Amino acid sequence: xxxxxxxxxxIVDHNRSPRxxxxxxxxxxxxxxxxxxxxxxxxxxxxLRDGRIEDLAFQGSGCAISVASASLMTxxxxxxxxxxxxxxxxxxxxxxxxxxxxVDPMDLGKLAALAGVxxxxxxxxxxxxxxxxxxAALDKQSDAVTTE
Amino acid sequence: MSTSSIxxxxxxxxxxxxxxxxxxxxxxxxQVHGKPLVFLDSAASSQRPRSVIDAVTWYEEHDHANxxxxxxxxxxxxxxxxxxxxxxxxxxxxxxxxxEIVFVSGTTEGINLVASxxxxxxxxxxxxxxxSHMEHHANIVPWQMLCERNKAVLRVIxxxxxxxxxxxxxxxxxxxxxxIVALNHVSNAxxxxxxxxxxxxxxxxxGIPILLDGAQAxxxxxxxxxxLDCDFFVFSGHKMYGPTGIGVLYGRxxxxxxxxxxxxxxxMILAVTxxxxxxxxxxxxxxxxxxxxxxxxxxxAAVDFLQRIGIDNVQRREQExxxxxxxxxxxxxxxxxxxxASHKAGVLSFVMERAHPHDIGTILDTEGxxxxxxxxxxxxxxxxxxxxxxxxxxxxxxxxRADIDKLVEALQRVREVLG
Numbered sequence: 001x002x003x004x005x006x007x008x009x010x011i012v013d014h015n016r017s018p019r020x021x022x023x024x025x026x027x028x029x030x031x032x033x034x035x036x037x038x039x040x041x042x043x044x045x046x047x048l049r050d051g052r053i054e055d056l057a058f059q060g061s062g063c064a065i066s067v068a069s070a071s072l073m074t075x076x077x078x079x080x081x082x083x084x085x086x087x088x089x090x091x092x093x094x095x096x097x098x099x100x101x102x103v104d105p106m107d108l109g110k111l112a113a114l115a116g117v118x119x120x121x122x123x124x125x126x127x128x129x130x131x132x133x134x135x136a137a138l139d140k141q142s143d144a145v146t147t148e
Numbered sequence: 149m150s151t152s153s154i155x156x157x158x159x160x161x162x163x164x165x166x167x168x169x170x171x172x173x174x175x176x177x178x179q180v181h182g183k184p185l186v187f188l189d190s191a192a193s194s195q196r197p198r199s200v201i202d203a204v205t206w207y208e209e210h211d212h213a214n215x216x217x218x219x220x221x222x223x224x225x226x227x228x229x230x231x232x233x234x235x236x237x238x239x240x241x242x243x244x245x246x247x248e249i250v251f252v253s254g255t256t257e258g259i260n261l262v263a264s265x266x267x268x269x270x271x272x273x274x275x276x277x278x279x280s281h282m283e284h285h286a287n288i289v290p291w292q293m294l295c296e297r298n299k300a301v302l303r304v305i306x307x308x309x310x311x312x313x314x315x316x317x318x319x320x321x322x323x324x325x326x327x328i329v330a331l332n333h334v335s336n337a338x339x340x341x342x343x344x345x346x347x348x349x350x351x352x353x354x355g356i357p358i359l360l361d362g363a364q365a366x367x368x369x370x371x372x373x374x375x376l377d378c379d380f381f382v383f384s385g386h387k388m389y390g391p392t393g394i395g396v397l398y399g400r401x402x403x404x405x406x407x408x409x410x411x412x413x414x415x416m417i418l419a420v421t422x423x424x425x426x427x428x429x430x431x432x433x434x435x436x437x438x439x440x441x442x443x444x445x446x447x448x449a450a451v452d453f454l455q456r457i458g459i460d461n462v463q464r465r466e467q468e469x470x471x472x473x474x475x476x477x478x479x480x481x482x483x484x485x486x487x488x489a490s491h492k493a494g495v496l497s498f499v500m501e502r503a504h505p506h507d508i509g510t511i512l513d514t515e516g517x518x519x520x521x522x523x524x525x526x527x528x529x530x531x532x533x534x535x536x537x538x539x540x541x542x543x544x545x546x547x548x549r550a551d552i553d554k555l556v557e558a559l560q561r562v563r564e565v566l567g
Contacts, residue, residue, distance in 0.1 A: 003514050003565055007507075012567045016502070038506045038522055039536030061536055063504035064566060120510060 005116035006123070007064065010072075015064035020057040020074035032144040033060075033133030035125055040066045044133040052081050056134075063126050069114055070130035076111055082138055089131050096124050160461040161468060163548055169457065170546040172197040183516030186551045186558075191336055191364060191495055191542030192520050193386045196446070200390060203449035204442050214438055216415055230441050233448030234431075240451045241381065242372040243398050247430040250404070251439050254395035255363040256286040258382035259330070261397055261434065262359055263290035265407040266328060273299040276325045280305040280313050280342075281532060282335045285525040287361045291330060300327070307532065311338035311487040318347065322354055329358040333365035337526035337540070338487030339470075339495030341369070348378045357403060363387055367454075367544075368493045369463045379403050385443060389545070390450030394443030397434075404430050411436040462545050466494045469543055473552045477541075480559055486538050494543030497524070503562050505539040511565050512539075515558035 024030070024045035033042050042060030046053050056078045058070045073092075077085045092111055094101040098118040105112035117127045125147040136145045158165040170176055173195045178185050187195060207229055213222035215230045234246045243249060252258045271277070277291050281304055295302045303326075305318045322329075329351045333344050344360055351358040359380035365371055367388040373381050380403075385394040399407070409416055409427060413436035418426040427433045454462065473496055477483055482501035500508060509521035520540045523530045530537060541555055 003511060003561075006510070007565045012565075016567060038504075039530065040506075041536070061504075063506035065507070123506075123510060126506065 006120060008113045008116065010110060010113040011064060011068040014068035014071040018058075018067050018071040020071065020078070021059060022057045023059050024055060024057050029137040029140065031133045031137035031141060033129045033136070033146075034144050035062070035066070035129050035147040037147065038063060038126070040126065040129060042066070042070055042130060042133060044070070044130060044137050046134075046137060048082070052079060053077055053085055054079075058130060058133075062129070063123075065114075065117060065123050065126040066129055069127040072110055072114070073130050073134065076109065077134065085138065086135065089135055092131055093128060096127050160458075160465040163550075166465060166469075166546065166548045169197075170548065172199070172453075173546050174198060174201070176546060180516045180518070181514045183514075186515075186517040186554045188541040188543070188547065188551065188555060189518045189520050190367070190544030190547075191387070191540065193392065194367060194389050194544050195546070196389055196391065196450070197453050199453050200446050200449040204391060204446040207442050207445045212441070215441055216432070226441055229445050229448075230439065233444040233451075236448040236451040237396055240371075240455070241366070241396075241398060242374050244374065245401060248398055248401050248404060250397040250399065250431040250434045251444055252382075252395045252397050253393050253440065254384040254386070255284075255361060255382050256290075256395075258380075258395055258397035259286055259359070259361065260290045261410045262328075262330075262380050262382075262399075262407075263294045265410050265434075266357070266403075267294040267298060267300075268408055269406065271298045271300050271327050274325060275300045275327045276303050276321075276323065277301070278303045278305060278318070278321055278326055278329045278331075280331055281307045282311065282313070282338055282340060282526065282529055283330070283332055284336050284361065284363070285527070286363075287330050287332060288528070301325075304528075305331075309533075311335065311340045311489045311529075313340075313342060315343075315346065319350055322350060322356060326351075326354070326356050329356060330361065331358065332361040332363075333371075334362075334368065334493045334495075335487070335526075335529075336364050336495070337497055337524040337529045337538070338489065339492040339497065339542075340487060340489040341365075341491040341493055343491075344378070345376055348376055352377060352379075357400075364493060364495070367462075368466055370459045373398050385447040385450060388447075388450055389453055391443045391446035394440045394447050396447075401430065404434070407434065409436070410434055413437045415439075457545065465545065466543055469547060469549065469552070470494045470496075472549055473541070473543070473555075476552055476556050477559075480556065482563075483559070486533050486535065494547075496541045496543075497538040498540075499535050499538055500559075500562060503566050505537040507566060508539045508559070508562050511562050512555070512558045515554070515561060517555055517558045519555075 027045035028047045030045045040062035047055040056074045091103045105115045211225040213226045215227045357379040360378045362383040366383045379400045381398040386392040416436040486497040505521040
């Protein structure tokens with residue numbers, strides 16, 4: 001097991017300088033995610049325009065995997081339609097959990113950097129927290145999302 | 149000084165002493181991710197020596213039957229083994245009588261038992277229960293639940309930035325409505341050894357019962373419940389080199405006698421009719437159902453193990469290693485210790501700049517080094533220090549200076565990996 005499979009340069013970079021790391025206030029939709037096991041907390045905020053996610057940002061604290069995953073997510077999802085965002089969520093989820101899938105990680109662009117997480121079962125929740133929180137925001141859930 | 153005819157006795161200050169003990173723990177002889185295992189997570193659960201494993205296996209292979217029930221030979225052997233373990237535990241904490249030793253599943257159940265039974269009888273609306281800011285969730289939540297049920301008030305002894313409790317604030321808190329104090333002997337998240345004897349004395353002087361959560365104390369230092377003079381003392385087997393699923397509630401007999409039963413069932417009764425049940429004597433009245441017999445046997449063997457090594461030696465060795473480890477960790481740039489009390493057990497909680505504890509844990513694991521990361525079931529402590537989590541290295545009797553050196557080495561990797 002090589003640590004570099006998990007902490008790839010792109011992950012390290014997005015952890016040190018997370019993109020779209022800000023509050024959108026007011027936001028059309030938002031949700032809070034929480035991982036009680038490790039104390040990760042993040043808020044996901046988004047604005048919609050003509051069915052597209054026009055702006056997407058996050059704030060919070062967490063480990064390198066959760067921060068980098070959220071940062072990468074904002075870049076990948078910004079500008080997509082809600083349907084496309086949900087499809088991307090499914091694909092990333094399959095990639096992280098190692099589910100049987102037709103998706104080639106290479107088609108996921110930079111998000112493929114998270115593929116190494118599947119070798120670390122205890123860290124899958126770190127990478128998926130932001131995605132669950134995004135879906136909760138789209139579903140207009142009022143309760144905070146938790147990984148437990 | 150008389151000369152000994154047996155092999156030279158090593159001082160616990162010697163590394164060889166610890167290395168010899170380490171060899172008694174089969175699990176430690178393995179590689180993790182291709183590196184020799186360095187186990188620094190004993191505060192979460194310690195490992196078991198060969199003697200404990202063998203005692204449990206022997207019991208399972210030769211002596212098992214239900215206890216206190218049959219006239220047949222195996223039942224008698226099982227009962228002897230189970231009650232023998234109770235006597236060992238009694239001696240270990242110097243309780244006056246085995247009727248004061250209640251077997252429970254662990255510290256958590258022990259505290260829940262007291263909160264439930266004591267609470268049912270003695271806690272009324274407006275009464276006060278005192279705990280501290282550095283408690284494990286197991287010594288917070290049962291009291292909170294009780295407060296909710298009985299409309300009582302939970303009061304919390306504050307602590308300072310070193311992780312030491314405010315004794316004066318505690319004295320001021322002890323009032324006419326205080327019904328019980330519940331305090332940890334040693335903090336699992338910070339390592340603080342609280343001066344519990346003085347806390348007990350202050351409560352007892354006002355006739356207020358006090359429970360000590362001793363889960364992190366018994367593996368590290370001599371404990372004498374009569375010297376402490378506490379009313380309840382609770383601990384777990386699996387943190388003192390024994391099995392999981394077994395623990396002990398010590399209770400002062402005069403107080404235990406007043407507690408209503410915790411659970412109803414077999415073994416806790418003398419006679420049952422549909423009109424009335426006559427309860428059994430102590431400690432059986434508080435032990436409903438078939439107990440964890442093999443767990444108790446293993447716990448008894450763990451007591452034997454600690455007494456063979458000498459709990460004073462354990463303490464001396466760990467204090468020396470703690471000092472070594474503290475100096476080593478403090479020399480790492482960007483590392484901040486959480487919990488710097490003047491009296492500590494072998495717990496080193498820390499955070500590092502620009503490195504989340506969860507990442508530290510994963511990176512150390514790939515170097516074979518096992519530490520705990522997270523909130524350590526003490527979220528109010530994390531809140532106080534304004535950290536989401538810490539990494540925690542905790543010491544056991546099998547740890548050596550070489551383990552600490554490997555930890556320090558592995559921590560250098562954290563910076564390399566995370567940039």
